[in-house]
Amino acid sequence: MGGRSISRKTCWNFYTAFLPLSIGLVACCAAMELDESSWQADSRFYIKPPHCVDIPFALRLCNNVGYHKMSLPNLLDHETMEEVQQQASSWVPLLNKNCHPNTKLFLCSLYAPICLDRPIYPCRSLCTAVRDACTPVMEFFGFPWPDMLKCDKFPLDNDLCIALPNPNATQSTSSQELDVCPPCDNEMNTDIILDHLCASEFALKMKIKEVKKENGDRKIIPQKKKKPLKLGPLKKKDLKKLTLYIKNGADCPCHQLDNLNSNFLIMGRKVNKQNLLTVIHRWDKKSKEVKKAVKKMKTHVCPTFQGVFK
Incomplete structure (x- = not known):
């Protein structure tokens, strides 16, 4: 019994200190036997x-997270890898926005928790920091912070949990403080374009007639041809009178x-009767990435993740 406690403590100290970079953690934990009974964490139980x-490469949210194996079911009660990948994929576009340096740490601790002899949840302070920094960015796309990740569900910092590595890393952001509007800050990369396609409800090639400011929003009026x-x-x-x-x-x-003298690749979502712009790219005929993305759009199958954002 004593040896087992020391092993757990040693492994946990290593985990909290080096999680983002550690590759050797799996070796530290591999010798620890998994308890065959259900796990308990903060009065939560696993049935299985x-x-x-x-961790498969297809779980793009947690690529290069710093360890190679995860527990299944995970800490969000996803029992199959297919379900994990479907639900986790909804967060990939947010991860690309770099709204907080520990977004991946927080999300992967839940979607792809490292294998230990008991579940280790993120601390409430880690959840709060990521939520406060990322919610303003999510609001640009009409997404709320989901109920399934309410921060008061997670343990306080004085409990055994994954703490915020740098409490002063990032504060919440307002639109006035953003260097670029999030829908306009997108890398011209085929995989990222497809990620945004899946997170958006519609995609169009079009020209823009006029841009106005209206009630704190930016109103975009397209030309007729789309x-x-x-x-x-x-x-x-609906395309004839479309406003974004x-x-x-x-x-x-x-x-x-x-400069509106160009074609644009735009994507969006319908939220409360408004068509919100989620992505905008200049349609560069010479861009190999745009050509590849448009070609793949015809056959690309998006995962379903209706249960994440409610």
Whole structure:
């Protein structure tokens, strides 16, 4: 019994100090037997005993997280890897926005928890820091912070939990403080374009007639001609009078809109009867990434994750 406690403590100290970079942690924990009974954490129980599995490359949210094996079921009660990948994929576009340096640490501690002899949850302070920094960015896309990640569900810092590595790393951000409006800050990369396609409800190739500021938002009025790449909830008749908005985007820069003499690849979501712009790229005919992305759009199968954001 004493040897087991020391082993757990040694492994945990290593985990909290070096989680983002550690590769050797798995070796530290491999010798510890998993308890065959259900796990308990803060009065939560798992119906099935967990088992260790490799983190697949397809789980893009947790690529290069610093360890190679995770427990399944995870800490969000996902019992299959398919379910984990479907639900985790909804967060990949947010991860690309770098709203907080510990977003991956927080999310992967839940979606792909490291194999230990008991579940270790993120501390409430880690959840709060990520939530406060990322919620303003999520609001641009019409997404709330989901109920399944309410921070008061997680243990206080004086309990055994994953703490915030640097409490002063990032404060919450307002639209006035953003260097670029989040829908305008996107890398021209095929995989990232497809990630955003899956997180958006519609995608169009179009030209823009006019841009205005309205009630703290930026209002975008397209020209008549539009090529639908993904319609989602839109119907072809809706395209004639389509108006787009960058939510809370009146004051943050969007350099793509400085010169409207171009075609644009735009994506969006319908939220409360408004069509919110989620992504905008200049349609560069010479861009190999745009060509590859548009070609893949025809056959790309998006995961389903309706249960995440409610």
